[in-house]
Amino acid sequence: MAVYEHDVLVVGAGLAGMRATIAADAGGANVAMITKVHPVRSHSNAAQGGINAALTSRGDDWDDHALATVKGSDYLGDQDAIEVMCSEAGDTLIELEHMGVIFNRDEEGHLGTRRFGGQEVARTFFVADITGQALLQVLYEQIVKSQARIYEEWFVTSLVMVDGQCRGVVALELMTGQLHLIKSKAVILATGGSGRVYEPSTNGLIVTGEGMAMAYRAGAALMDMEMVQYHPTTLKGNGILMTEAARGEGAYLLNSEGDRFMEKYAPNMMELASRDVVSRAVQTEINEGRGVDGCVLLDLRHLGRELIETKLSYINEVALDFVNVNLADQPVPIRPGCHYIMGGIKTDVNGATTIPGLYAAGECANVSVHGGNRLGANSLLDTIVFGRRSGHTAATYAAEAGEKAISESVINADRDFIKLLMSREPGNDSWAKIRRDMGDTMNEHVAVFRNEDGMQTAVKAILQLKERFAQLAVRDNSQVFNTSLLFTMELGFMLDVAETICVSALARKESRGAHYRTDIPERDDENWMRHILVHASPEGPSIDYLPVVITRWQPQARSY
Amino acid sequence: MQVTLAIKRFNPESDKPQPHYEEFTVDVEEHFTVLDSLIKVREEVDESLALRCSCRASICGSCAMRVEGHATLACKTKLISVMDGQSKVRIEPMTNQPVIKDLVVDMKPFWDKIRDVEPWLQPQEPEPEDEYIAPNEAMIHLTGVMGCIMCGACVSDCTVLEVDPNFLGPAALAKAYRFVGDPRDDADKHRLKELSKYTGIWDCTRCYECVEVCPKGVAPMDRIMALRDRAIAAGFDGNYGARHTEAFSDLVEHSGWLDELRMIPKTFGMFNPLSLGPLLGMIPIGLRALRRRKLPPIRHKSIPGVKNVRRIFKKVEARK
Numbered sequence: 030m031a032v033y034e035h036d037v038l039v040v041g042a043g044l045a046g047m048r049a050t051i052a053a054d055a056g057g058a059n060v061a062m063i064t065k066v067h068p069v070r071s072h073s074n075a076a077q078g079g080i081n082a083a084l085t086s087r088g089d090d091w092d093d094h095a096l097a098t099v100k101g102s103d104y105l106g107d108q109d110a111i112e113v114m115c116s117e118a119g120d121t122l123i124e125l126e127h128m129g130v131i132f133n134r135d136e137e138g139h140l141g142t143r144r145f146g147g148q149e150v151a152r153t154f155f156v157a158d159i160t161g162q163a164l165l166q167v168l169y170e171q172i173v174k175s176q177a178r179i180y181e182e183w184f185v186t187s188l189v190m191v192d193g194q195c196r197g198v199v200a201l202e203l204m205t206g207q208l209h210l211i212k213s214k215a216v217i218l219a220t221g222g223s224g225r226v227y228e229p230s231t232n233g234l235i236v237t238g239e240g241m242a243m244a245y246r247a248g249a250a251l252m253d254m255e256m257v258q259y260h261p262t263t264l265k266g267n268g269i270l271m272t273e274a275a276r277g278e279g280a281y282l283l284n285s286e287g288d289r290f291m292e293k294y295a296p297n298m299m300e301l302a303s304r305d306v307v308s309r310a311v312q313t314e315i316n317e318g319r320g321v322d323g324c325v326l327l328d329l330r331h332l333g334r335e336l337i338e339t340k341l342s343y344i345n346e347v348a349l350d351f352v353n354v355n356l357a358d359q360p361v362p363i364r365p366g367c368h369y370i371m372g373g374i375k376t377d378v379n380g381a382t383t384i385p386g387l388y389a390a391g392e393c394a395n396v397s398v399h400g401g402n403r404l405g406a407n408s409l410l411d412t413i414v415f416g417r418r419s420g421h422t423a424a425t426y427a428a429e430a431g432e433k434a435i436s437e438s439v440i441n442a443d444r445d446f447i448k449l450l451m452s453r454e455p456g457n458d459s460w461a462k463i464r465r466d467m468g469d470t471m472n473e474h475v476a477v478f479r480n481e482d483g484m485q486t487a488v489k490a491i492l493q494l495k496e497r498f499a500q501l502a503v504r505d506n507s508q509v510f511n512t513s514l515l516f517t518m519e520l521g522f523m524l525d526v527a528e529t530i531c532v533s534a535l536a537r538k539e540s541r542g543a544h545y546r547t548d549i550p551e552r553d554d555e556n557w558m559r560h561i562l563v564h565a566s567p568e569g570p571s572i573d574y575l576p577v578v579i580t581r582w583q584p585q586a587r588s589y
Numbered sequence: 590m591q592v593t594l595a596i597k598r599f600n601p602e603s604d605k606p607q608p609h610y611e612e613f614t615v616d617v618e619e620h621f622t623v624l625d626s627l628i629k630v631r632e633e634v635d636e637s638l639a640l641r642c643s644c645r646a647s648i649c650g651s652c653a654m655r656v657e658g659h660a661t662l663a664c665k666t667k668l669i670s671v672m673d674g675q676s677k678v679r680i681e682p683m684t685n686q687p688v689i690k691d692l693v694v695d696m697k698p699f700w701d702k703i704r705d706v707e708p709w710l711q712p713q714e715p716e717p718e719d720e721y722i723a724p725n726e727a728m729i730h731l732t733g734v735m736g737c738i739m740c741g742a743c744v745s746d747c748t749v750l751e752v753d754p755n756f757l758g759p760a761a762l763a764k765a766y767r768f769v770g771d772p773r774d775d776a777d778k779h780r781l782k783e784l785s786k787y788t789g790i791w792d793c794t795r796c797y798e799c800v801e802v803c804p805k806g807v808a809p810m811d812r813i814m815a816l817r818d819r820a821i822a823a824g825f826d827g828n829y830g831a832r833h834t835e836a837f838s839d840l841v842e843h844s845g846w847l848d849e850l851r852m853i854p855k856t857f858g859m860f861n862p863l864s865l866g867p868l869l870g871m872i873p874i875g876l877r878a879l880r881r882r883k884l885p886p887i888r889h890k891s892i893p894g895v896k897n898v899r900r901i902f903k904k905v906e907a908r909k
């Protein structure tokens with residue numbers, strides 16, 4: 030068996046993973062990146078709208094960005110972490126520009142901005158409506174320059190734990206079907222979100238939450254898993270995102286009566302209130318019969334063809350391709366859809382998890398800067414700031430970690446599991462059926478509006494799906510590029526994530542941010558200014574609590 | 590509605606690995622994309638069907654393949670748009686790239702070529718404290734190139750790559766343009782010199798295929814032509830590539846169409862000892878072209894309207 034060994038191994042090659050790799054490389058570590066798809070296929074490429082930063086050099090105030098983030102989080106974000114993110118945002122942005130990101134400019138050639146939800150100030154920097162793709166390509170350019178090793182199309186199946194420390198991973202090489210042990214003194218998880226636990230979702234089919242599930246299985250704490258963001262404007266039918274930048278540029282939301290209904294829900298910020306607020310408003314309009322065929326309308330016509338074609342050309346392309354609407358001529362039908370998870374692997378501001386040697390950054394992590402509701406364009410910022418910090422910290426840690434003997438038998442459990450999956454007699458069930466049932470269940474019961482009964486139903490349903498999974502066979506016995514095996518293994522991780530979402534949601538007995546309970550509609554600061562932690566235990570998920578860190582901003586009533 | 594997908598399959602693990610077509614008939618909805626129908630096959634009929642896909646929204650670049658003979662993104666192609674009244678749709682992996690399994694190709698050569706163009710910003714030092722000042726038009730113009738999702742469709746259908754796998758190809762050259770066109774990049778001279786070598790910008794035959802198939806409007810050929818203009822302006826016109834362009838117009842002026850056999854000696858110079866290498870290098874390409882019946886006629890005749898062509902040339906010359 031070939032031996033692979035590194036100081037720092039980064040799992041995931043999206044924005045967080047690549048930024049972490051570059052930082053660890055700069056820190057002098059022998060660093061490698063492992064990813065189940067080519068880096069530029071990572072789902073960061075789908076980010077459309079932009080990245081937030083308060084540029085103090087031009088008079089913006091990062092305090093104001095921090096306050097907007099705190100309020101956006103419905104006071105569940107840790108304020109020390111938010112201060113770190115917002116204060117470092119300016120330098121982070123300039124660094125990206127220096128690396129080569131072709132941000133759109135203003136008339137004088139300085140970086141241009143647009144407005145985004147939950148903020149009064151225009152401080153979202155962007156590349157048309159392909160910001161994520163443009164950032165991802167540039168970070169990949171830097172990776173090519175750095176010559177860091179990339180294990181491409183390798184699927185990580187578990188973390189290697191030695192004496193309570195994380196010391197590497199086991200991974201399946203898709204091209205050959207071989208399982209490998211990769212030893213590493215420090216491991217950074219940057220595996221992205223878990224949006225596909227829901228169906229439909231704005232997330233790519235590869236966004237399946239393994240990083241969270243692997244960390245959870247290895248004993249790390251997940252935090253605030255109940256906080257799942259529904260984006261207010263996803264396309265009718267397939268749920269593809271229509272970026273918030275549309276509203277940032279001035280688009281309206283209209284109901285079947287042609288009213289800008291946000292007047293009722295957020296008279297000041299209107300369409301640019303926080304996402305949780307807008308999603309609830311849209312869903313309420315639909316539920317109360319003022320929708321159009323299960324949707325409301327996003328109207329861009331008054332923005333004019335030229336603006337649409339230069340700044341929003343990608344969503345125009347998508348609307349044309351999928352619903353045959355030219356945004357300059359017609360409003361487009363949209364509805365809320367699963368988009369982002371604020372919850373994730375609990376880390377400190379340096380990416381350290383509760384397991385020594387294990388770090389996490391990006392959407393799979395929870396630092397926590399987004400709390401109960403992430404502001405649009407804060408996630409890209411989160412991936413870059415905390416990607417860099419975790420890469421840097423992991424490199425320092427690895428330099429002092431020393432050697433440890435690792436037996437190659439650590440891959441046996443995964444090898445046996447794969448053998449088992451391949452040797453079972455195929456029945457009527459399939460990974461696709463279970464995955465769809467899981468997605469439907471979550472979308473029905475743990476979505477924009479929740480209640481005790483629904484969430485109980487969901488927990489039970491997920492447990493039943495786990496039983497079905499325990500009987501599931503892989504129908505394809507090939508070695509080379511066996512996607513049937515891949516999807517089946519992903520599903521196992523997804524079911525764990527779904528379960529932690531459900532139990533965390535049941536535990537939070539109040540409404541806050543994206544977690545809105547129709548049976549307990551009020552926020553309860555007295556009892557619930559705390560995070561919900563969930564650990565794996567032999568009896569199933571076990572719940573714990575942690576107070577929210579408050580530095581300067583006491584909870585206030587939240588209105589937009 | 591029903592559709593029959595004729596999918597070109599390849600299983601490297603079978604006893605005698607042979608590409609072959611397999612047909613699947615599935616129920617589909619009017620709005621289905623090719624990808625929707627393939628996913629349906631994979632989920633409901635044959636789990637072993639291998640393809641790459643993720644975003645379903647033409648942004649991740651995973652799902653390029655050939656549909657009815659042209660490279661495209663499966664997720665951007667509506668079934669009805671390719672059915673054309675028939676009920677069968679032919680789906681094959683991309684060409685010019687080795688097939689690994691079914692619709693999955695090995696993109697290593699693709700990425701190697703991207704790497705070859707030194708794809709990172711090489712700015713003038715020292716860096717400014719704040720952002721580089723750059724005109725918005727320049728950035729918006731580059732956004733068109735940055736829109737490249739590295740799907741490989743253009744490479745699949747490039748007619749030069751079909752005969753000369755060493756050609757850098759449309760995607761890598763478009764990527765190179767992204768830097769040459771970037772006001773912040775300071776390595777133009779070096780880049781244009783490298784790009785002017787054999788396998789670079791002068792090897793494109795302007796067949797337009799890459800522009801046709803690119804799902805993101807990157808228009809690689811136009812970028813290559815822009816690079817040529819810049820290369821000539823930067824003084825890289827003594828090489829065979831630039832001479833190729835001159836030879837091209839000379840020959841067309843002479844006979845009204847391209848005498849491809851005379852292109853090579855005219856470009857390299859018949860008696861130039863330095864041209865021996867390139868000339869010998871052309872032989873395998875010529876042989877391959879012959880095999881594919883693409884060799885031009887040996888006796889080159891002028892076209893009937895050659896006088897008019899010459900008149901056009903005179904007019905253009907007069908305007909310069």
Ligand SMILES: Cc1cc2nc3c(=O)[nH]c(=O)nc-3n(C[C@H](O)[C@H](O)[C@H](O)COP(=O)(O)OP(=O)(O)OC[C@H]3O[C@@H](n4cnc5c(N)ncnc54)[C@H](O)[C@@H]3O)c2cc1C
Nearest residue numbers: 041042043044045065073078079185221391392406408409
């Ligand atoms: C449609 C859309 C639009 C968005 N728009 C914006 C926006 O405008 N602004 C903003 O701030 N945020 C936006 N977001 C959110 C933001 O894009 C994401 O949160 C962020 O990009 C996540 O980056 P990441 O690096 O954490 O993960 P990803 O980019 O998802 O990368 C995950 C990586 O992990 C790898 N991986 C996962 N599991 C495994 C495994 N088991 N083995 C090996 N590798 C693995 C994958 O291959 C991939 O490389 C948007 C999100 C979506 C879905």
Ligand code: SF4
Nearest residue numbers: 747793794796797799
């Ligand atoms: S125009 Fe040039 S680069 Fe484009 S496909 Fe044709 S030969 Fe290839």
Ligand code: SF4
Nearest residue numbers: 737738740741743803
């Ligand atoms: S230029 Fe177009 S076709 Fe070629 S790789 Fe880029 S997006 Fe794909």
Ligand code: FES
Nearest residue numbers: 643645650652664
């Ligand atoms: S699935 Fe992403 S480009 Fe087609």
